[in-house]
Structures are given as structure tokens and as C-alpha cells.
Amino acid sequence: MEQGIDARARILGRIRRGLRRGPLPDSLAAGLVARLRTHPRNLVPARGRTPPAERAARFAAELEKEHGTVARAASAAEIPGLIAAYLAQHNLPAALRVAPDPLLERLPWADRPMLKVAFGRAEPSDAVSVTSCFAAVAETGTMLMLSGPDHPTTLNILPDTHIVVLRTSRIVGAYEDAFDLIRAERGTAGATPTGTRFMPRNVMMITGPSRSADIEQTLELGAHGPRRVHVILLEDGTG
Amino acid sequence: MLTTSPAFKQNAARALNDPGLQKALANVRPRFIEKRAKGVATLPEFEQLREIGRDLKNHTIAHLDVYLDAYARAVEAQGGRVHWAETAEDARRIVLEICRAVGARTVTKGKSMISEEIALNEHLEAAGIQPVETDLGEYILQLRKEPPSHIIGPAFHLNREDWIEAFRKSHTHRPADRAFAERRDLLTEAREVLRDRFLAADVGITGANMLIAETGSSVIVTNEGNGDLTQTLPKVHIVLASIEKVVPTLEDACVILRMLARSAVGQDFSTYVTFSTGPRRPEDPDGPEQYHVVLLDNGRSNMVGTEFQDMLRCIRCAACMNHCPVYGSVGGHSYGWVYPGPMGAVLTPSLIGVDKAGHLPNASTFCGRCESVCPMKIPLPKMMRHWREREFERHLTPRATRVGLGVWAWFAKRPGIYRLGTRIAMRTLGLIGRRRGRFAWLPLAKGWTSGRDMPAPEGETFHARYERLKRQGLV
Numbered sequence: 001m002e003q004g005i006d007a008r009a010r011i012l013g014r015i016r017r018g019l020r021r022g023p024l025p026d027s028l029a030a031g032l033v034a035r036l037r038t039h040p041r042n043l044v045p046a047r048g049r050t051p052p053a054e055r056a057a058r059f060a061a062e063l064e065k066e067h068g069t070v071a072r073a074a075s076a077a078e079i080p081g082l083i084a085a086y087l088a089q090h091n092l093p094a095a096l097r098v099a100p101d102p103l104l105e106r107l108p109w110a111d112r113p114m115l116k117v118a119f120g121r122a123e124p125s126d127a128v129s130v131t132s133c134f135a136a137v138a139e140t141g142t143m144l145m146l147s148g149p150d151h152p153t154t155l156n157i158l159p160d161t162h163i164v165v166l167r168t169s170r171i172v173g174a175y176e177d178a179f180d181l182i183r184a185e186r187g188t189a190g191a192t193p194t195g196t197r198f199m200p201r202n203v204m205m206i207t208g209p210s211r212s213a214d215i216e217q218t219l220e221l222g223a224h225g226p227r228r229v230h231v232i233l234l235e236d237g238t239g
Numbered sequence: 240m241l242t243t244s245p246a247f248k249q250n251a252a253r254a255l256n257d258p259g260l261q262k263a264l265a266n267v268r269p270r271f272i273e274k275r276a277k278g279v280a281t282l283p284e285f286e287q288l289r290e291i292g293r294d295l296k297n298h299t300i301a302h303l304d305v306y307l308d309a310y311a312r313a314v315e316a317q318g319g320r321v322h323w324a325e326t327a328e329d330a331r332r333i334v335l336e337i338c339r340a341v342g343a344r345t346v347t348k349g350k351s352m353i354s355e356e357i358a359l360n361e362h363l364e365a366a367g368i369q370p371v372e373t374d375l376g377e378y379i380l381q382l383r384k385e386p387p388s389h390i391i392g393p394a395f396h397l398n399r400e401d402w403i404e405a406f407r408k409s410h411t412h413r414p415a416d417r418a419f420a421e422r423r424d425l426l427t428e429a430r431e432v433l434r435d436r437f438l439a440a441d442v443g444i445t446g447a448n449m450l451i452a453e454t455g456s457s458v459i460v461t462n463e464g465n466g467d468l469t470q471t472l473p474k475v476h477i478v479l480a481s482i483e484k485v486v487p488t489l490e491d492a493c494v495i496l497r498m499l500a501r502s503a504v505g506q507d508f509s510t511y512v513t514f515s516t517g518p519r520r521p522e523d524p525d526g527p528e529q530y531h532v533v534l535l536d537n538g539r540s541n542m543v544g545t546e547f548q549d550m551l552r553c554i555r556c557a558a559c560m561n562h563c564p565v566y567g568s569v570g571g572h573s574y575g576w577v578y579p580g581p582m583g584a585v586l587t588p589s590l591i592g593v594d595k596a597g598h599l600p601n602a603s604t605f606c607g608r609c610e611s612v613c614p615m616k617i618p619l620p621k622m623m624r625h626w627r628e629r630e631f632e633r634h635l636t637p638r639a640t641r642v643g644l645g646v647w648a649w650f651a652k653r654p655g656i657y658r659l660g661t662r663i664a665m666r667t668l669g670l671i672g673r674r675r676g677r678f679a680w681l682p683l684a685k686g687w688t689s690g691r692d693m694p695a696p697e698g699e700t701f702h703a704r705y706e707r708l709k710r711q712g713l714v
């Protein structure tokens with residue numbers, strides 16, 4: 001431990017020597033922490049500023065470009081049927097590991113007795129997962145998955161097929177908008193330099209299925225993560 | 240990793256005569272250069288973002304002590320632990336202590352250049368802990384016991400036959416007569432073999448593309464998803480990151496994220512951009528119980544305040560090597576250490592010493608393409624020139640070069656004589672070289688002409704041309 005504290009002091013000391021100054025006076029350091037607290041935006045490009053009415057279409061087009069697939073549901077009641085149809089179409093087993101999320105728990109699974117539905121974190125043998133998603137970004141067709149009791153991280157990454165239910169009202173224009181949603185909905189007081197904490201343990205921004213170009217620089221889908229990412233867009237007002 | 244940087248010339252000569260490597264290098268243009276151009280074209284604001292990114296990193300480095308401290312405090316406030324490592328040896332010792340404390344036997348690893356830099360695998364193996372590389376490219380290199388040749392496509396130099404051979408030799412529990420008709424078969428086999436390793440690992444080690452001071456998060460940017468399995472499944476997650484990876488806020492990270500994948504492989508955004516903040520929370524159903532960050536200095540703090548400070552802006556996108564004619568000819572292994580291409584030519588001497596890596600800053604044609612594509616606008620050619628000057632001052636340059644440059648300097652300080660001299664030399668060279676327009680050989684310049692032809696002068700010295708254009712109002 002002692003050694004650790006010394007290493008920290010020596011590294012910071014060398015940085016300051018390079019900068020030809022001592023520790024910053026408190027007033028200046030406070031200004032930098034204030035910038036962390038206000039986190040001003042930098043340039044947000046035009047493609048991140050899609051008007052609300054066009055976001056769902058933009059999101060879908062961007063995701064499809066990155067090898068994801070998209071279906072639309074007019075109501076939550078349609079979702080089990082859409083999932084069953086998707087599984088049949090791709091010859092996938094009719095067994096699902098579903099995130100313990102209230103939206104997904106409330107779906108009328110009983111309408112599809114052929115579907116075997118289990119809730120919880122992913123087991124290595126699970127082939128298909130179903131999760132919701134905290135928010136999505138139209139700019140590049142990117143979805144944000146936040147870890148928590150309603151969303152085990154393993155569901156995003158262990159199964160071969162990942163089915164996502166995304167409410168259209170949760171599609172924002174740019175990454176910055178999604179981060180602001182996390183701040184607004186998950187922020188609490190914390191002993192951090194800014195006095196707040198809002199990031200869940202794990203935030204995955206996912207854009208399409210897993211891939212690798214390591215073999216002869218040629219793209220193949222399904223490296224270590226899901227080979228298929230299928231999004232069901234649930235119309236709920238906007239988009 | 241042991242360095243062969245001092246043998247750059249021999250390495251390069253071997254590379255030029257290696258048909259497999261040359262075949263792989265032919266992929267650079269279609270797979271990297273053309274894709275980057277397309278990727279950049281999807282973002283009209285790219286040039287503006289480069290300037291914002293440069294200023295942002297300059298601001299961060301000018302306050303690096305403050306941001307590192309804020310970052311470390313934010314990690315610790317959320318249950319993570321930060322370990323400060325001054326040297327590669329310190330970092331290795333810290334990682335080993337963490338592994339031993341949980342009785343680790345196998346460790347899975349996401350792609351990390353820092354891990355290569357500190358030669359972690361050898362160290363873990365010697366201590367009886369088995370490291371398993373899980374990035375596909377890194378995995379095959381581990382099977383072949385070979386270093387990476389590219390910072391984002393580590394197995395870039397290999398062809399399909401090399402993969403098949405390595406898999407047949409290593410995966411002996413599989414049927415010997417299985418076919419590898421397609422690339423997909425290789426991928427599937429690697430996925431299956433590695434899946435068992437992920438599930439068995441006690442510790443997962445990843446790198447970090449960025450550290451966020453505002454939130455205390457580490458960020459990895461990947462396409463395969465191996466980094467996410469590595470950091471989600473084991474009990475312990477260790478992040479290896481160097482001190483210059485910190486950025487102030489999530490908004491600042493966005494500037495870099497918008498340029499990183501586009502510069503690297505022409506993708507708008509990588510498949511997985513993952514933020515890790517501390518260990519598993521009480522209510523979480525999965526995730527690691529311990530979260531450690533090893534913050535490595537290893538020579539970087541000494542770059543602050545020097546002519547090499549700008550190099551600390553590097554986001555490891557590899558655009559500079561992809562666009563470098565020298566890299567494109569000799570590949571990554573020739574550079575003899577972890578970081579190849581223009582960024583390696585600047586960084587390697589800082590990290591392992593100019594006495595060992597003095598050849599690297601000379602491996603440049605000064606064409607300037609690296610700087611023109613670098614998303615962080617790092618003046619790479621200028622810094623290579625600084626290294627050459629330092630090397631010269633330390634008298635590490637071969638005597639002939641030193642004498643030649645000494646003579647040049649004497650003339651250059653006396654412009655009248657210099658101009659006269661160059662005019663005479665131009666005429667003479669122009670006359671001799673007239674027949675084919677180039678020289679394959681010049682007196683006193685064998686080291687230069689043995690690898691390339693010197694274009695014959697076309698009649699005017701630079702000074703004369705400059706004067707003429709100025710008179711004509713063209714400059």
C-alpha cells in the first residue's frame with residue numbers, strides 16, 4: 001500500500017515537473033471539477049440531430065447497415081408472436097432466456113405455449129436471449145444496455161441470438177442525449193469528485209451482431225458474441 | 240516483449256523477401272485505406288472533430304495530474320481499486336499479486352497493447368498461471384508464439400493457410416480430418432474452443448481505450464465481444480491502462496468515439512463500446528466481484544513538457560501505419576517492438592530508449608500521410624525529425640551520416656555558398672541522371688539508394704524555384 005501511494009505521488013510529481021508547475025491552486029482545480037460536473041457538449045454532428053419523428057426510421061436504417069434486423073410491433077401484445085415467427089424463420093430453438101424486466105415479464109407469453117420462457121441471467125447453454133434496452137441512438141443504430149437487476153449483462157453477450165425490445169420513445173438523436181438520460185434517470189449523490197454517480201456497473205453500447213475481420217481482414221459475423229441481433233421496435237408514441 | 244528494433248534494417252530486408260507477408264500487405268489498400276476514406280465521408284464534420292479532439296487532449300494533458308486524480312477517486316468511490324504502476328515491472332507485479340490473491344489458475348485476456356508492452360503473458364506463465372488471449376488475432380499469435388504486427392489487426396500478416404496449420408497443430412482434441420472450407424469454419428472452431436476458456440477463467444484482463452474522469456469508468460471498444468465476455472464472466476476484472484488514456488467527460492469521449500472506428504476500419508461505430516464502472520453491485524445478477532485498474536506510466540510522464548508530448552494524444556487507431564508506405568512495404572514485425580508504423584517510430588524510442596530504437600525514426604519517407612490522416616492531428620513527421628536530431632546529438636548515427644550532415648550544416652549556415660554549391664550539384668546530377676530520370680546509386684548515399692531510387696533533379700534548386708515563384712507572385 002505504502003509503495004502504491006508513493007508511486008502515485010511520483011507519477012503525478014513527474015507530470016507536474018513536465019508541466020513546469022506544482023499542484024494546481026485549489027481555485028483552478030475547482031474550475032476543472034466544475035467542468036466535469038457541467039460536462040459541456042462538444043460539436044454534435046448533423047447526423048446526431050435527427051428530428052424526433054424521423055428517429056425510428058433512421059435508427060432502423062443504420063442498424064440494418066450494420067447487419068442487425070428490425071421488426072415493428074404496434075402493441076406489446078404482438079411481441080411473443082413476432083418472436084415465435086423470427087425463431088421459426090431462422091430454425092432456432094423455441095427456448096428463450098428473458099431479462100427480468102417488468103415490460104418483458106408482463107408480455108402475454110401464454111399466448112404462445114410453444115415458447116419455453118425462463119427469466120434470469122444467461123447460462124452457457126442458452127441459445128436465444130430477450131432483453132429490453134435503456135435507450136437507442138439514431139446516429140449509428142446503437143443500443144444502450146445498462147446492467148442491473150432487470151438486465152443481466154450476460155444476456156447481451158453469451159447467447160447466439162439476441163432479441164431486443166426497444167420502445168420508439170427511447171430513441172434519441174446522439175450519444176450525448178443517451179448519456180443525459182442516464183444522468184437524469186439513474187443519478188444519485190455519491191462520494192465522487194463531482195458529488196454524483198449515475199453509471200451502472202456496465203453500460204454496453206451495441207451496434208449489430210458480433211464480428212471479426214481478423215482472418216485475412218475479411219468480415220465474418222458471430223465472433224464471440226451474438227451472431228444475430230434482432231430488434232423489435234415497439235411503437236409507443238414518438239417515432 | 241523482447242525488442243528486435245536495433246535490427247530494423249535486417250528485419251525489413253527479410254520482410255521484403257517474404258511472399259506470405261507481401262500477400263497480406265496487399266490488403267492494406269482495400270481493407271484499411273479505402274474503408275477509412277468511406278468511413279470519414281459519412282461524417283462531414285470529421286475535420287472539425289479532429290481539431291476539437293486535438294484541443295481536448297491538449298487540455299487534458301495540460302491538467303493530467305488533476306484529471307488522473309479525479310478519475311482515481313471516482314473509481315474508488317464506486318468500489319473499484321486503482322493501482323499506480325511506474326514501470327512495466329511494477330505493473331506485472333501488481334497483476335500477479337491480484338491473481339495470486341484469488342488463487343487464479345487461468346486468466347482470459349481481451350486485446351491490450353499495454354499487456355504486450357509489459358510482456359505480461361510470459362510473466363504469468365512463469366508464475367504458473369495460464370493466460371489465454373481471446374481476441375481472435377491475439378489468440379492465433381499466442382498459438383504461434385508470435386508478436387502482433389499491427390495494433391488493431393494483430394494477425395494482419397497471416398493468411399488463411401497459417402490459421403489452418405495453427406489450429407490443426409493446437410486443437411488436437413478435434414478430429415484430425417476436419418475440413419476448413421471457409422473462413423467461417425475457422426471462426427466457429429475458435430469460438431467453441433475459447434467459450435470453454437471464458438467459462439473457466441478466474442480473472443479477466445482487458446485494456447482500455449479511454450478512462451473517464453467524470454464517472455470513473457473504463458471504456459473498451461471492440462467488434463468481437465471477447466472483451467465483454469472477458470470482463471463479465473470471471474470473479475475479477477483487471478483493467479490495464481496507461482495514464483494518457485484519461486479524458487474528462489462522457490461528452491469528451493464522444494468526440495474520440497466518433498473518430499476512432501472510422502479512422503481504424505471505416506466503421507461508423509464499433510460493435511461494442513462498453514463502459515465499466517466498479518465491481519458488481521449488490522443487486523446485480525452478474526459481473527465481477529472485484530474491479531482493479533492498473534494505471535501504467537512506463538516513461539509517459541517523462542514525455543510531458545518535451546517535444547514528444549503531442550504523442551500522448553494518440554488513440555491507437557492505426558490510421559498512420561495503414562497509410563504509411565514504409566509500413567506497407569515491411570509490415571509491423573520489422574519495427575521490432577509492440578508499436579509499429581509512424582506512431583511506433585515516435586513512441587518506441589520514448590519507451591525503450593533511442594539507443595535501441597534509433598533506427599525507427601529513420602524509417603520514414605517524410606511523405607506526411609500519417610499526419611494528414613491522424614485523427615488527433617499528431618505531427619508525426621516532425622517528431623521523427625526530433626528523434627533524428629537527438630540521436631545525432633548523442634552521436635549514435637553512423638559516422639558517414641554524421642560527417643555528411645556536418646558538411647551540409649556548414650554550407651547551410653552560409654547561404655551564398657550553399658546556393659552556389661547546390662546549383663553546381665544539381666547541374667551535375669541532372670546531367671548524369673538525364674538518361675533514365677533516376678539514380679539507382681549515388682556516391683556516399685548507398686544506404687539510401689540501396690532500397691530506393693533517387694529521382695534525378697529536374698533543373699532548378701528549391702531556392703531558385705522558390706525565388707522564381709515568388710517573383711511571379713505564386714507563393
Ligand code: SF4
Pocket residue numbers: 552553554555556557558559560582609612613614615616617619
Ligand atoms: S498516431 Fe494518430 S493515426 Fe497513429 S495510431 Fe495514434 S491517433 Fe491513430
